[in-house]
Amino acid sequence: MRKHSTFLTLLGAGCGAVFGLAASAPAHAANPLELNFWLSGPKYEGRVAPCESALPTITSNFREKESSFWNSALTITGYADIHEIAFRPWQSDNIPRRYCTGKVMVSDGKPRTVNFSISEDGGFAGYGQGVEFCVVGLDRNWAYNPACRAAKP
Template identity: 35%
Template sequence: MARFLALAAGLAASFLSMQAMAADPVGSYGAVDDVCADARVHSTIQKRFRYQVTHVPNLPNVDIVDFYGSYQTRYSPSSYDSPIERRYCRATARLSDGRDRTIWYLIEYGQGFAGLGNNVEFCVSGFDRWNLYDGHCRVLR
């Protein structure tokens, strides 16, 4: 009987420490931190921009040296119809030639290589020579 009471007490303690889960969660909740200003996201954009200006003909040979004014413009939570959570962001990028350019970027959660990590797509105003993101980076706005 003592073992049964100890087992029952152990089970009760474990159930009390569990977080309650709603059967019908209402609404979508996003992260509270500012992902758009994350240094890892900016570093990924800088590396890919460097690759872009060296491999696309007739682009000026510049680098992104700084980002400022990063903010989120749109949020698309994951849902049944669209299981990928997306954040659309805008910032100003300072280039190595001293000019400031608007940059639009998208962070897709869980879409990194082999589903690990996040994917970042970006478009710097005036540098989408092949209109990959439509005119004036419209797709990422």
Template identity: 35%
Template sequence: MRRAFIRTALVSLACLAGFAHAEAAGRRHVAPPDRAEERIVPMYGDLPGCTDPAVLSELTSWFNSRESTYWGPLQALSYDRIAQIGYRPWGDDMIPRRFCTARLMLNNGVYHRVDYSVRENLGLFGMTWNVNWCVAGLDRELSYAPDCKMARP
């Protein structure tokens, strides 16, 4: 009886230590059956990087299309100061996302910050990754207000 109590106490302490470690890292503790990799349709987090030409090309294409259709003559020309600001920040059971930020130069010569995320299985028919983005100062419908904060982790 006493051994069972000690064993239970040790297991409880080990679990609490694991939760404390996850909390300190800013992530929730996830039991193995709930991880995204172990779902019926698994998600592995194999996402292209922030500087990947395919990611920047998709971002440019969507931005240029939106601007020419709705708002006017602005077009994306180039990116610099590209940096990753988060990878799966909400834990292993959420859809894998890579959060990035960069400086975008437009055809009017003005630089804007662009915050974007590469998200797994949210592309066409859930077969591939896609990009979600917000350009600071050009979020005219305030979808990610204030100042694109909601596009960041």
């Protein structure tokens, strides 16, 4: 039994030394072949759905977030004054996003503001449109704090 543990100790030390040497090797910049071979990058076309297309996603994700994480029965019961506030507000080679805002009626009877964005190829694993949203006053984990300002451009 003693020989076995000594062997494992030496094997572990040897592996650690090899990995340590490999990790300490300096990193080199990509050569011209690596820069230009199969690395063309995403080709964004700016095809982002209109603001109204995100409302069903916001409704279901809000209901799931409230019930799963906050043990709350709050749901979104209606929308009003949904409009775009910006489209591709930064330089053109960034991921295209449409920023929108509007009013939501929540099941507690209080109207609130919702800020959201729709991004091209921003869905799960880069497939489909991605939607990020924040309902003012119900950003309980402060992801878009203060008052959902970080959900705007």
